[in-house]
Amino acid sequence: MKAVIVGGAGRVGTRIAQELSRHPHVEVRIADRIPPKDPSLAYVEVDLAEVTTLDAAMRGADVVVNTVGPFDRWGTVVLDTAIANGVNYVDVCDDPAPTAELLDRDDAARAAGVRAVVGLGMSPGLTNLLAVVATRQLGSVDLLATFWGDPGEGKSPAAAERMAASMASAFEEGRAAFQHLIIQASAEVPIWRDGERARCRAWKEAYRVTTSSGATALFRLIGHPEPATLPRAVDVRECINVGTIDAGADRLMLPVLDQVNRGEIDVSAALTLLAAQLREKPQVLATPRVGPALSVFGGAAATGERDGRRSGVVVLPGGPVDGSMSLETARPAAVGVLNIHSAELGVHAPEAAFDAEDFLKWFSDTYWDGVPGFIVDEAGPDAIVRVES
Known part of the structure; x- marks a missing residue:
């Protein structure tokens, strides 16, 4: 080949x-x-x-x-x-x-x-396929979500400082991945809601995924292709993609994203501002732990009905995903x-x-x-x- x-x-x-x-x-x-x-x-x-x-x-x-x-x-x-x-x-x-x-x-x-x-x-891609598996476990699906990232809840103050310094450096470098994130997270993005295409402002809605063991992670609505393509293949009432770079940083970004959305600052200025805030207040990343960490880089979750009862599943990769x-x-x-x-x-x-x-x-x-x-x-x-x- x-x-x-x-x-x-x-x-x-x-x-x-x-x-x-x-x-x-x-x-x-x-x-x-x-x-x-x-x-x-x-x-x-x-x-x-x-x-x-x-x-x-x-x-x-x-x-x-x-x-x-x-x-x-x-x-x-x-x-x-x-x-x-x-x-x-x-x-x-x-x-x-x-x-x-x-x-x-x-x-x-x-x-x-x-x-x-x-x-x-990974997302889109592997998450789409895990989402299809998730829908096959339920009789009907109300909400289907693909998710990615590690929110890092429960970091110690020292770990928060290290993470804040690393993240601030990445923002200052203006890496393409972070520029793309700011663009997507500050805009209205396509979702599937109430059985039809819709648009919703990204990053405002937060969702918590929790497994049967209590392992949990917090994610925010973001624009990705999964909500635009999955409803063509599976029958769902609502389909979204959610992600995170860090639970504390996710929340820190909200007012800055609003400024980008209103046209008050551009993407480069947003990254510079976020980097400065992380260096000034690194402890914003020391968010509380809600439960055991859901330590996977991506997966899918679905809720709906099965055999006449409310039900839901989380479908995860079968092997290790290292987060690179x-x-x-x-x-x-x-x-x-x-x-x-x-x-x-x-x-x-x-x-x-x-x-x-x-x-x-x-x-x-x-x-x-x-x-x-x-x-x-x-x-x-x-x-x-x-x-x-």
Whole structure:
């Protein structure tokens, strides 16, 4: 198999290249403006503004993996070129607006015999498939949520100081992931509510996920593709995505996000302001512990009815997820590449491209020594509850 990784010299692209290179039948080629740090990898220079260079990079490939953001600018450029060349496609898009544009290429991809999977990372990606498993445990689903991140509740004052210093440095550096977070968290985002598409201001609503053992974590509403794609595949009354960077920091961000929303400050100023507040008052991160920590990086929770009774489940990955965003994004993408010919023709979100339980088994066979690919916790009606609005 010949795999071209567009943006393969970047953080996520590098991880995907490493994961795919572990498989001797996969030939990896990096397509980027700059060469990869690993000189053993084949490299071709591309400029996405010059589609001819991208077209040349894809020739002879079996699958292209797109890691280049922003996806609202480059996503359809790479997918359209893949379709034109009859090359299968996987990406890690986590933005709902470009996801919709990419899915609109479905007819063209089918006509070209192309299989394309959009948003195949950790969230979206693995969380979508865990969410499908969650819905299969209930007769009817009132609320389905995908979640990601570690709220870090119950930190000691010393741990809060260390975390605040680290987070402040990341904000000051203006990392792309945090810029994207500020943009998404300060805007109205798509959700599925009362059985139809809706929009809601991000970060205002907080939800607590709790397992049957009392392990718990606090998350906030954020814009992701899952609420836009999952209701196409499963019958739910409400579908949301929730996340966290830290329970204390999440709350600290609220007034700053309001300023961004009103146009009073831009994203760069917001990150600078948040960094200053974290350095001035690091103890804001020393939030109280509500119960044992739900120490997983992502999963799904659903509540509804089963056999005429209120019920709920939390579905977690079957093996370890270490919390490295780039690694946990890369691994589902790599598994999707390895199994791309099992996907449906056309352009699909992960839950429509693959059977959820099949994919999670492939994932476990690749990374978790074949343990069950998911854990279903019978958490009951309080599996996920809104606690703040």
